Amino acid sequence: MGRIAQTDGLTDVQADILAAVRTFVDKEILPNAGDLEKKDEYPEEIINAMKEMGLFGITIPEQYGGLGESLLTYALVVEEIARGWMSVSGVINTHFIVAYLVLQHGSEEQRARLLPKMATGDCRGAFSLSEPGCGSDVSAITTRAERDGDDYVITGQKMWLTNGARSGVVATLVKTDEGADSVYKNMTTFLLEKEPGFGTHGGITIPGKLDKLGYKGVETTEMILDGHRVPASAILGGEDKAGRGFYQMMDGVEVGRVNVAARACGIMIRAFELGIAYAQQRRTFGHQIADHQAIAFKLAEMATKVEAGHLMMVNAARKKDNGERNDVEAGMAKYLASEYCHEVTTESFRIHGGYGYSKEYEIERLYREAPFMLIGEGTSEVQKRIISRALLKEYKLH
Numbered sequence: 001m002g003r004i005a006q007t008d009g010l011t012d013v014q015a016d017i018l019a020a021v022r023t024f025v026d027k028e029i030l031p032n033a034g035d036l037e038k039k040d041e042y043p044e045e046i047i048n049a050m051k052e053m054g055l056f057g058i059t060i061p062e063q064y065g066g067l068g069e070s071l072l073t074y075a076l077v078v079e080e081i082a083r084g085w086m087s088v089s090g091v092i093n094t095h096f097i098v099a100y101l102v103l104q105h106g107s108e109e110q111r112a113r114l115l116p117k118m119a120t121g122d123c124r125g126a127f128s129l130s131e132p133g134c135g136s137d138v139s140a141i142t143t144r145a146e147r148d149g150d151d152y153v154i155t156g157q158k159m160w161l162t163n164g165a166r167s168g169v170v171a172t173l174v175k176t177d178e179g180a181d182s183v184y185k186n187m188t189t190f191l192l193e194k195e196p197g198f199g200t201h202g203g204i205t206i207p208g209k210l211d212k213l214g215y216k217g218v219e220t221t222e223m224i225l226d227g228h229r230v231p232a233s234a235i236l237g238g239e240d241k242a243g244r245g246f247y248q249m250m251d252g253v254e255v256g257r258v259n260v261a262a263r264a265c266g267i268m269i270r271a272f273e274l275g276i277a278y279a280q281q282r283r284t285f286g287h288q289i290a291d292h293q294a295i296a297f298k299l300a301e302m303a304t305k306v307e308a309g310h311l312m313m314v315n316a317a318r319k320k321d322n323g324e325r326n327d328v329e330a331g332m333a334k335y336l337a338s339e340y341c342h343e344v345t346t347e348s349f350r351i352h353g354g355y356g357y358s359k360e361y362e363i364e365r366l367y368r369e370a371p372f373m374l375i376g377e378g379t380s381e382v383q384k385r386i387i388s389r390a391l392l393k394e395y396k397l398h
């Protein structure tokens with residue numbers, strides 16, 4: 001382990017968890033990732049081992065069977081896992097956001113019923129905002145829930161559900177008619193509980209997995225809601241939280257942004273490790289390519305970007321752990337880490353010369369995984385909207 005992306009001030013428990021995860025990544029994930037990714041195969045054994053390690057319940061309080069750890073611990077674990085294979089971190093990411101939503105915004109009944117089985121990983125979470133017609137512009141969602149007696153009937157199509165098939169609970173944002181004058185107050189989050197798997201169960205259909213550039217192994221799906229009937233108690237937080245859905249989901253997205261920043265850091269740490277190793281193995285013109293200043297400077301730039309992304313991610317996580325609002329910090333960390341991740345993987349790819357283009361080399365996989373970091377939990381343009389809006393408010397002249 002090198003000197004970059006180290007974190008000061010960790011507790012003994014945090015250090016122990018991270019050491020265990022790093023050993024697991026080196027022994028179980030890194031040697032198998034290439035093969036599983038080529039076959040687009042779900043990493044069943046790896047996930048089972050992660051369940052055993054308690055990683056599905058890492059932030060869930062001990063009273064519900066989890067480890068009760070902080071956002072920082074979670075983010076550092078995600079960074080380690082993404083260093084091994086980003087797809088594996090994807091299996092816990094929306095799960096973690098949904099557990100967070102249930103904990104922060106759920107009713108006591110929802111917490112007591114869902115969190116214990118989420119802590120073991122037996123019930124997985126998926127998070128559904130996006131639709132075929134919108135992602136960045138959440139106000140444009142068209143999936144609707146109509147009140148019918150004590151129930152709601154939900155109709156519409158959702159898109160891009162990470163863990164769409166294997167999940168047992170999907171936090172789903174839909175439009176409801178609250179008679180409010182703001183579109184954002186006419187949105188409600190439902191906890192849709194379903195059987196894991198593809199196909200139709202009740203009014204929910206998970207058609208099949210979407211074929212993607214990278215991020216293989218973990219499924220990304222659509223979800224079709226065809227008159228799906230749920231009781232009003234399926235609203236996140238209970239019936240009186242109808243109309244609060246947008247704000248609840250944005251709270252989830254905020255911790256999700258730290259999570260994506262951590263994943264981006266994991267990918268770029270690995271890209272750097274591969275680049276600096278290759279630069280000392282490959283020889284041209286009688287020297288290691290690392291002896292050419294152009295390549296050595298690339299390594300310096302890459303390491304600096306990794307360090308900056310890591311520090312901003314840690315800062316955003318710590319702010320949230322201290323109970324402070326971290327919308328700007330999380331936006332900045334996600335924006336910077338994902339852009340740097342893209343740049344660092346590209347530079348490592350270039351250091352590898354023609355071999356970077358070969359599927360035999362790990363950097364080829366990272367090169368395909370990095371662009372997703374620019375998109376998930378809000379694109380860079382969306383982060384810049386959030387950051388600039390907050391700054392203009394704070395630095396308002398008059």
Ligand SMILES: Cc1cc2nc3c(=O)[nH]c(=O)nc-3n(C[C@H](O)[C@H](O)[C@H](O)COP(=O)(O)OP(=O)(O)OC[C@H]3O[C@@H](n4cnc5c(N)ncnc54)[C@H](O)[C@@H]3O)c2cc1C
Pocket residue numbers: 094127128129130133134135136137159160161162163212215220372375376377378379380381382385
């Ligand atoms: C592999 C994968 C997994 C995903 N998992 C999930 C998931 O689990 N749950 C979920 O809900 N969603 C998920 N998503 C969806 C993801 O959150 C969206 O793709 C993302 O928010 C962007 O939305 P969009 O694709 O509709 O792009 P659009 O919103 O259509 O944006 C298109 C382009 O326009 C730019 N743009 C949009 N608005 C503005 C503006 N105001 N100013 C400047 N530029 C702008 C964007 O930055 C982008 O470059 C996933 C996506 C992928 C690819």
